[in-house]
Amino acid sequence: MAPALAALQAAGGTVRFGARLRRLVTQGGRVQALDFGEDAMALGPRDAVVLATPPWESQRLLPHLDVPAAHAPIVNLHYAHPTPGPVRFIGMLDALCQWVLVRPTGVAVTVSAGDAAAREEAETLGPRAWAELREAALAFGVAGDWPAQAPPCRVVKERRATPRHAPGPPLRPKRLPLANLALAGDWTDPVLPATIEASVRSGQAAAKALLR
Ligand SMILES: Cc1cc2nc3c(=O)[nH]c(=O)nc-3n(C[C@H](O)[C@H](O)[C@H](O)COP(=O)(O)OP(=O)(O)OC[C@H]3O[C@@H](n4cnc5c(N)ncnc54)[C@H](O)[C@@H]3O)c2cc1C
Known part of the structure; x- marks a missing residue:
């Protein structure tokens, strides 16, 4: 984790631990703000979100999302x-x-x-x-x-x-369920089993999708 934290800090990012995202405030197909309960973070027009929470949590935040059931x-x-x-x-x-x-x-x-x-x-x-x-x-x-x-x-x-990896085509959620929000996480990149490598690939795909 240390190299990732160093890269984020070098790029001007701030890392907050123990901050649970309670709700996505959306309007017109875009995320307007991230609601952390005690505080909220408003997004500017050029800001974007990579949501890399586990599937059940991503579905809680985006109720129309299809996620692995088992x-x-x-x-x-x-x-x-x-x-x-x-x-x-x-x-x-x-x-x-x-x-x-x-x-x-x-x-x-x-x-x-x-x-x-x-x-x-x-x-x-x-x-x-x-x-x-x-x-x-x-x-x-x-x-x-x-x-x-x-x-x-x-x-x-x-x-x-x-x-649970079962025979048959895996679920492939849309990478961009909202215009300025990309999904990431091992379960969103089912080319590989759910592993650290799958989660890294998913993060790269999410960043690329937002940059496009
Ligand atoms: C016991 C065990 C052993 C494993 N062994 C291996 C192995 O040997 N090799 C391998 O490649 N993979 C292994 N894996 C799988 C690997 O850990 C996962 O594939 C990988 O961690 C998935 O990364 P992720 O970023 O998608 O999700 P996660 O690592 O689950 O990260 C999701 C993060 O979101 C945070 N979060 C959740 N809800 C919220 C919220 N509302 N607001 C803010 N943050 C939130 C969580 O706290 C967590 O930090 C193992 C998994 C387990 C459980």
Whole structure:
């Protein structure tokens, strides 16, 4: 995030954290002002908005917008288990753990589209994932201790992590629903799955559309 903040500041931009956009004040197919509740920002004739909020929030702000109806969860497990390094990254097939990141500061597991994992209690999920990753770590000779007993683990379940990718053509919202407002966000660029790269591409497309 630091390079993005530096670029914005170098271009004369101000970054405000913790400022929730409550409402778009529109008139004649254009955004007139951004309503932040405690204050509002009026837009000049040459100002434009890139709205890069999650789909459900974009729809709250623009009620006629079609947005993905279903989302998929991502489950992360973070084990308090320091290792000597180097950093190792293990991918697993046909397993609960899809990606295992072994770092000196601890071991993390990522389960994408993890519907079943999101339903499971942390008490069983932690030991189950540990048994799998321990076997892989021992098989690959990953440096460190790999005790049979699972270390303390924090489970983070992000229930609306990504739009649910299903067969069939993805939803493609109009880039410019208002003359001076462009949509961005991973879900607006469905050429790629919902990833950081998709969100970057969407931001570039939004800027280009407004400059045109
Ligand atoms: C657990 C997890 C793991 C992931 N792992 C990977 C990975 O390894 N690689 C990868 O490429 N992608 C990964 N992703 C996906 C990636 O994080 C997203 O694709 C990307 O962050 C989407 O960027 P975005 O800008 O579209 O939306 P977001 O990053 O969701 O940003 C939207 C922003 O809008 C803000 N916001 C919402 N409402 C308002 C409002 N009313 N006013 C003002 N601000 C508002 C939110 O606070 C947020 O900061 C992961 C996602 C999750 C949840």
